[in-house]
Amino acid sequence: MSDKTFDTINPFTEEKIKSYTYMTEKEAVSAVEKCHEAFLKWKHKSLDERGKVVAAIGKELNKNKEALAKLMTNEMGKLIKQGHQEVELCAGICEYTATEGKKSLQDEERIMANGGKGVIQYAPIGVIYGIQPWNFPTYQVIRYAVVNLMAGNGVLLKHANNVTGSALMLKDIFESAGLPKDLFTVLIMDHDTSDKVIEHELVRGVTLTGSSGAGKVIAKKAAEFLKKTVLELGSNDAYLVFEDADIELAAKTCVQGRIYNNGETCVAAKRFVVAEKVYDQFKEAFVKGMKAINHGDPTKDDSKMGPMARKDLREILHDQVEKSVNKGAKILCGGEMPKEKGYFYPSTVLENVKPGQPAYDDELFGPVASLIKAKDNDDAMRIANDSRFGLGGGIFSKDEEKAVEFAKSHFDTGIVNINSFGLAHPSMPFGGVKNSGYGREHGGFGIKEFVNVKSIMRSK
Structure with missing residues (x-):
């Protein structure tokens, strides 16, 4: 023994x-x-x-x-x-x-x-x-x-x-x-x-x-x-909001995709790449939704998010947020270490996320969202693929046929959700590419x- x-x-x-x-x-x-x-x-x-x-x-x-x-x-x-x-x-x-x-x-x-x-x-x-x-x-x-x-x-x-x-x-x-x-x-x-x-x-x-x-x-x-x-x-999955997206649906779905399982999901929505034409509209709705996420006792029905799994994981996440801010990212909500008992971390949105920041380059395994502005739909796809990871991702567009074609022809990742967020389906393959x-x-x-x-x- x-x-x-x-x-x-x-x-x-x-x-x-x-x-x-x-x-x-x-x-x-x-x-x-x-x-x-x-x-x-x-x-x-x-x-x-x-x-x-x-x-x-x-x-x-x-x-x-x-x-x-x-x-x-x-x-x-x-x-x-x-x-x-x-x-x-x-x-x-x-x-x-x-x-x-x-x-x-x-x-x-x-x-x-x-x-x-x-x-x-x-x-x-x-x-x-x-x-x-x-x-x-x-x-x-x-x-x-x-x-x-x-x-x-x-x-x-x-x-x-x-x-x-x-x-x-x-x-x-x-x-x-x-x-x-x-x-x-x-x-x-x-x-x-x-x-x-x-x-x-x-x-x-x-x-x-x-x-x-x-x-x-x-x-x-x-x-x-x-x-x-x-x-x-791991991954830092990109969810793309195209110029013709249903913004209300996109914002609501992206909030859930980021905070599900307390944000600790390999295939969670993590980077939100939004076409410039609808960026401000999405940002307002998304930040409002993230601010509304309360954390609390995970056994209670009124809690929308529980604590992170371990103290060290919360410290790593907060360090990634601080390093991103020191390199130019801006906190739109959250980002502060709670003082109450429990390994809680608030739902957080970072803006002005650029290459060289952990929020752009790395996986943030917790309820922290990276908001990135793209010039247009093509640029959004470029940013999505500008990653060493490739597990999941998503596209929001009212033209689902066009979104599927983008997913098939351009998205370098293993799983793509169209106008939705999903974890796993027994009938569909699950896995990634690259790192x-x-x-x-x-x-x-x-x-x-x-x-x-x-x-x-x-x-x-």
């Missing part, structure tokens, strides 16, 4: 929730081996058998929705109603995976050029290691875990320390739904032990959701041992990321 411990802290009360002890390297290796043993049996289950268990996980999630949402709120501060939404989304992902996902894994038959017959099998490869962040404690796990279980793989989870309780509750939910013991395993460990897990010969793939910096470290370590990776990393990572989840794509696409050929 390791003597290294850590505490989880409620970001609203700033009080300790629970203490946990890190695994030793020996304990972690043993957990990997047990997961592999469970995989060796699970991989021979039929798609129908796996699908029944995955569907049962969805039902079990709904059964535990209240308790799981409450725990997520206590551990990382999200609004309780958004916790309910998260669990419901995850139950939907399980249902989709058990039906549509199963179809993606069916064998395919092909006739070869020589007249022979070929079979393509999507075969499970083994134990998949997931390193996941705290901002969506249930969703981040479900979206990679259930597709890999459906594919016949075993799943390891290293969750962020501050949501360890949520990780362990998910393990219980999975097993209550009938998943074999050890097939889904939570590893509570430090970075050094995590590296040993990546190196382990029984681990066949690694998936990470996190920062671009973390992605580079994990990709390098996995590549050293020839392990495939899927990386869903936002590679690989896809959802939509029948994620289920094939960690399989052996096996060619079986026979003669005439």
